[in-house]
Amino acid sequence: MNLRTVVSTLALALGLSIAPAHAERVLSVGTDATFAPFESLNNNKEVVGFDADLIKAIAQKSGLKIKIVNTPWEGLFAGLNNGERDIVIAAVTITPERKASMDFSEPYFEAKQLIIVREGSKVIKLADLKGKKVGVQNGTTGDTVSQKAFGKTSSDIRRYENIVLALTELRAGGIEAVVADNGVAKNYLANNKNHKLKTLEDASFSKEYYGIAVKKGNKALLDQINKGLAATKADGSYQKIYQQYFGN
Known part of the structure; x- marks a missing residue:
């Protein structure tokens, strides 16, 4: 009788359970569920959305076991670097600055920034917002674009924990515009x-x-993710998920 058999027998007698030695580790996937339709929480507090469906499809194709964990945007990248999260999928734009501290898969979505204003606003372009209060989600590319336009230390850039808060402030008249991803x-x-x-x-x-x-x-891990992403595109899974959230 080998050592593991002895341990298993003893554990059984004590009413304990031991996970199989070959049990596959469940990878922790971080996302900020305040960014619909990419990620949000349903009534059961489950993360749903385009990113959630896509990473599940990728995991299935590449044989990965995952658990999606709602994580505030400010903690996503720190969690990735300190090992709390294995993967981050949260409508994260690939930038040279981010590539210096983390590795990215092949691109999976093309996006761009938009300006959101109240109906009746005379603003027609970003330059028109100089000297006006502009809302962004802290640490996003909307924040970066605004800094480039108005200066990194501009007091006119108002940062919010998520875009919904920024848009609420816009409706209330506290700011003149919001800069955010088009989706x-x-x-x-x-x-x-x-x-x-x-x-x-x-x-x-x-x-x-x-x-x-x-x-x-x-x-x-990156190779497995890229393999799974390529497989979802090859068999039409990606297109079906895309159409569900964004149409044709």
């Missing part, structure tokens, strides 16, 4: 038509690409 901006307006807001495009806004992040140097 979340259009989704909010489509579901809140009575809020009397509109979106504006600016020619200075360049295309952005979202990626799935892993800890710097974790090539093995």
Whole structure:
């Protein structure tokens, strides 16, 4: 009788259970569930949305076991670097600054920034907001774009924990505009038509690409994610998920 058999027999006698030695580790996936339609919480407090469905499909294709954990945006990347999270998928734009501290999958979504203003606003482009209060979600590319336009230390840039808070302040008249990703901006307006807001495009806004992040140097996991992502595109799974949330 080997040692494991002895331990298992003893554990059984004591009413304990031991996980199999080959049990596959469940990977922790961090996301900020305040960014519909990419990620939000349903009535059962479960994370749902485009990113949630996509990472589940990728995990299935690549043989990964995952658990999606709602995590405040401010803690997402720190959690990835300290090992609390294995993967981050949260409409994260791939930028040179972020690539210096984490590794990204192949791009899975093309996006760009939009300006959201109240109906009747005379603002037509980003430059028109100089000297006015502009809301952004802290640490997002909307924040970065605004800093480039108005200065990193500008007191006119108002930062919020999430975009919904910024849009609420916009409706209340506390700020003149919000700069945010097109997907979340259009989704909010489509579901809140009575809020009397509109979106504006600016020619200075360049295309952005979202990626799935892993800890710097974790090539093995990144390869599995890229393999799963490619498989979802190859068999049409990606397209079905995309159409569910964004149409054709």
